[in-house]
Amino acid sequence: MRTISPTILHPTPTIPAMEKGINKTPARMLRGLLACALFAAAHIAADAQDASRPLSSPTRPGAASSQHSNIPLSKPTVPAASSASGAKASSKPANTGAKKKSSASGTVVSLGGLNHIDLVPFAKTMGYSATWQNDGKQLTLKKGGTRIEITGESREFLLNGTRVFAGSAFRIYRRSLWVSRIDADTLLAPIMDPRRGRSTVMQLKVIAIDAGHGGIDKGKINERLKIYEKDMVLDTAKRLKTLLEKRGYKVVMTRTADKKVELGDRPEVAAKAGADLFISIHYNSVASRPQSVSGAEVYRFTPRYQVPMRREKSQPSDALWNPGDAHGFWSSVAGIKIQQALLSSLKVSDRGFKHDKLAVLRLAKCPAVLVEAGFLSHNAEARKIATPAYRQQIAEAIAKGVDAYATAVAAARK
Ligand SMILES: [Zn+2]
Structure with a gap:
């Protein structure tokens, strides 16, 4: 079996507050119950990442959770640890344009079988301001000359007017927009702040x-x-x-x-x-x-x-x-x-x-x-x-x- 180091899986520097929020117990359960049975044939390493493997197409998250409604882990789960890092958000740059309160920085939720993080606190760590439109379905992130327009339940977004396609749709959940951890690390961070790839x-x-x-x-x-x-x-x-x-x-x-x-x-x-x-x-x-x-x-x-x-x-x-x-x-x-x-x-x-x-x-x-x-x-x-x-x-x-x-x-x- 192939063993992959976490640094290869997540090339961006880890934000410690986010790690706190990972609910390890369901991850182990999923590994135990599903990973071996479903993926052993493909010789997939039974590491912690198996928990974030999509159970169905991440482009249709709604369908994914209904198809797997008998699997509790495909439902959104918010770990109890999230409130512990809640104070973090207030110490970040002011979210002047936001009409809506974002969830606490560091929370990780599983949506459609993939780990997601709250987009607004993530963007704030890179100095972006956030403005909501269309009753919380659209979000504009701005810093200097960079403007990113994101729509909930779509994987396509705009970077200064250029079309970009994420690996998974941005999800509307708990009155905020959530991005898959993979997209945050391999797509958003690179285009929002390339210095994070040091x-x-x-x-x-x-x-x-x-x-x-x-x-x-x-x-x-x-x-x-x-x-x-x-x-x-x-x-x-x-x-x-x-x-x-x-x-x-x-x-x-x-x-x-x-x-x-x-x-x-x-x-x-x-x-x-x-x-x-x-x-x-x-x-x-x-x-x-x-x-x-x-x-x-x-x-x-x-x-x-x-x-x-x-x-x-x-x-x-x-x-x-x-x-x-x-x-x-x-x-x-x-x-x-x-x-x-x-x-x-x-x-x-x-x-x-x-x-x-x-x-x-x-x-x-x-x-x-x-x-x-x-x-x-x-x-x-x-x-x-x-x-x-x-x-x-x-x-x-x-x-x-x-x-x-x-x-x-x-x-x-x-
Ligand atoms: Zn060709």
């Missing part, structure tokens, strides 16, 4: 660029315009290489010619070169209403215990640890910076900063993101992508995102 920050000297597909694997194809993804991504990757080398980075390419490279070999090439950041480049395609879907999206690896966006239901393998889990924090920092740069530079439709269990992200041994820079199935966008000038613009946007990532890395390493 303990896992890597240097940024070597960057791996992965041009998707190649050889007999043509990737997505626009048949009408005879445009192949494998050619577009290789050219974009080479342009990005030039730009990053000009900035002083050492760049390694997973392929430089029109040849097939196995998915598993790509992160291996990066690791052998000592890569500090892995950027996979792709172009997208949809079958349904292709002329109405265009724009850019960036992916990070779906964290352990969460369900990739393309699936509704969880499956046993979601609970397995993967190398990509060690770099969730900084993959989120890199991904959001690149998505923001693509949107501001290209003025294209915002498809969002998303997550999926993609092989190259799963196996990467450094922070890793996958860029889907545009849709080849959209004829107008495909025609743009087919021009060297637009591919240069895309490469420059990604490089600009790397610049912003480098700034965050430097601040965390100070």
